[in-house]
Amino acid sequence: MVSFYKKYGCKPCSILLMVAVWLASCLTILSLSFLLVYVLAQGLPYIDTNILDIKYTTQNLSLIPALVNTILMVVLALGLATPLGIFAAIYLVEYAKNRNMIVNVVGVTADTLAGIPSIIYGLFGMLFFVSFLKMGFSLLAGSCTVGIMILPLIIRTTEEALRSVPISYREGSYGLGAGKLRTIFVVVLPAAVPGILAGIILSIGRIVGESAALLYTAGTVAALPENIFSSVRTLAVHMYVLASEGLHMEQAAATAVVLLVIVLFINQAAIRLAGKLMKGNQNG
Amino acid sequence: MxxxxxxxxxxxxxxxxxxxxxxxxxxxxxxxxxxxxxxxCYCILAQGLPAVYQIGISDFFTGVKWRPSNDVYGILPMILGSVYVTAGALCIGVPIGILTAVFLARFCPAKLYSILKPSVELLAGIPSVVYGFFGLMVLVPFVRDSIGGTGNSLLTAALLLGIMILPTTITVTEAALRAVPQSYYEGALALGADHVRSVFYIVVPAARNGILAAIILGIGRAVGETMAVMMVAGNQARMPQGLLEGGRTLTTNIVIEMGYAVDMHRDALLATAAVLFIFILLINLSFTYFKEKAVNNG
Structure with missing residues (x-):
């Protein structure tokens, strides 16, 4: 008891503040667990064979086409954004002289991109990809839009991962006679893979959860796409449509469960990988 | 070859x-x-700003009526809606977020930390439609039954956004608190302050720039949030009548009407987007400013 007083104080003000701190943390954790338990409890009973049917009809409201569309969207968007983001990070870390103009400007623009709300991306995608480039409401327009959205995340995480590769790796490689390009691709990039992967996985989580940016770029057709110019709806959009119609709350809840499980699983994977990277650096 | x-x-x-x-x-x-x-920038501003001139700057920004069918476009109700909802979200999210961050950084036992920290990261990953669904099913009935009104109100939106900005506020604030040199804390202890006092009177003030950056980031998230707000806020395009009445924000105004808007109506929506975009750019700039300041003088 004495040590408790010494550590936490016995003045009323200190006790009050400490109670406030504990209370706030409890509130945070309670709201999270309530949300999780509630969504799971609402949705789990409604995940049945109907909702997992391969074809969407107004009878079964299947989420499988939306799930497939989401996967396609993720693959396409990553295909566009990953090379661009990784190459940009390589330039920033390996080529640009410390703190030169381009590094600063790219840093500021990446931060700006990261701060733009998804509805603005959606409008931009609608104006530029859908109308100006005449892609129409399509898988392609949607994936271009979310590809831009995840670009800053990939640039930032790759940059961090590359910077955490010890300089001695590069010197060793140069010392053995390798050129700059070979050093980057054979020595530096493989060493940074866990960090880069963590960034990519986080971006997958963002794409899966995205709805506002896709509503006016990819559209809301609940069917499997014929080609990349078909309009599609992803899981998050599917869930929004069901919930806003107000008629199919059970199916919306079931979709929420699927969405939640995917996103939580993805985030856990990213956190594990990032942790692995930190550990690897401490050992090496 | x-x-x-x-x-x-x-x-x-x-x-x-x-x-x-x-x-x-x-x-x-x-x-x-x-x-x-x-x-x-070009797409949003170049398409949006001409409409502002066409409608008339003062009519557009201070007009209290949004009646697309009569060609009356005033976005003051939406600006105020965004401001109210964001302010409400800050009142709820910022105190809880900062206190939780203080707890995580300075009070939390190691075992509890290994549960709490991943939970906060989980909270950050939940998609906004799922938040919206939760708001629709839980918060709306809760507000209707225990406080009053129809439940679809600015207050509900503020509550939901308050929860949604928690993870951002907590993560950035915690990082700022951890960046304060340990010697500050130890110096306070040596002068006879207890743990709580050292933390709240020395460490927290020393991290103020980082905490400000966290709050600004929270503002950015709250102003930009669309889907979750749309599902709980009621969305009536009129001047906010009170916290328990429905209202509309800048973001929801765009997403609700964009689907069927044509001609002038569409341009007015793009102008709304341009206004939102400028708000967000300003918020981003001030975030960068405080973040730099936090890095430079601790």
């Missing part, structure tokens, strides 16, 4: 060429984000 020409400096032309080409490719990729920001 290699062209083995040995240059005076001993390197082959082929190898030099490849290096140069790839360097150009990397540079191009780095410039892509600059080009994209320019393109987004």
């Amino acid at each position: 290699c062209l083995w020409v040995i240059l005076p400096n001993g390197k082959s032309l082929d190898k030099m060429g490849k290096e140069k080409i790839m360097q150009a490719v990397f540079l191009g990729a780095a410039c892509a984000s600059i080009i994209l920001v320019a393109l987004i």
Whole structure:
């Protein structure tokens, strides 16, 4: 008891503040667990064979086409954004002289991109990809839009991962006679893979959860796409449509469960990988 | 197919060429984000701002009526809606977020930390439609039954956003608190302050710039949030009548009407987007400013 007083104080003000701190943390954790338990409890009973049917009809409201569309969207968007983001990070870390103009400007623009709300991306995608480039409401327009959205995340995480590769790796490689390009691709990039992967996985989580940016770029057709110019709806959009119609709350809840499980699983994977990277650096 | 020409400096032309080409490719990729920001600015502002002039600057910003069918476009109700909802979200999210961050950084036992920290990260990953669904099913009935009104109200939206900005506030604040040198804390202890006092009177003030950055980031998230707000806020396009009445924000105004808008109506919506975009850019700038300041003087 004495040590408790010494550590936490016995003045009323200190006790009050400490109670406030504990209370706030409890509130945070309670709201999270309530949300999780509630969504799971609402949705789990409604995940049945109907909702997992391969074809969407107004009878079964299947989420499988939306799930497939989401996967396609993720693959396409990553295909566009990953090379661009990784190459940009390589330039920033390996080529640009410390703190030169381009590094600063790219840093500021990446931060700006990261701060733009998804509805603005959606409008931009609608104006530029859908109308100006005449892609129409399509898988392609949607994936271009979310590809831009995840670009800053990939640039930032790759940059961090590359910077955490010890300089001695590069010197060793140069010392053995390798050129700059070979050093980057054979020595530096493989060493940074866990960090880069963590960034990519986080971006997958963002794409899966995205709805506002896709509503006016990819559209809301609940069917499997014929080609990349078909309009599609992803899981998050599917869930929004069901919930806003107000008629199919059970199916919306079931979709929420699927969405939640995917996103939580993805985030856990990213956190594990990032942790692995930190550990690897401490050992090496 | 290699062209083995040995240059005076001993390197082959082929190898030099490849290096140069790839360097150009990397540079191009780095410039892509600059080009994209320019393109987004151009698209949103160039399409949106002319409509502002056409409607008339004062009519547009201070007009209290939004009646697209009569060609009356005033976005003051939406601006106020965004301001109310964001302010409400800050009142709920910021105190809880900062206190939780203090707890995580300075009070939390290690075992509890290994549960709490991942939970906060989970909270950050939940998609906004799922938050919206939760708001629709839980918060709306809760507000209707225990406080009053129809439940679809600005207050409900503020509550939901308050929860949604928690993870951002907590993560950034915690990082700021951890960046304060341990010697500050130890100095306070040595002068006879207890743990709570040292933390709240020395460590927290020392981290103020980082905490401000956290709050600004929270504002950015709250102003930009669309889907979750749309599902709980009621969305009536009129001047806010009170916390328990429904209202509409800038973001929801765009997403609700964009689907069927044509001509002037569409331009007015793009102008709304331009206003939102400028707000967000200002918020981003001040976030960068405080973040830099936090890095520079701790």
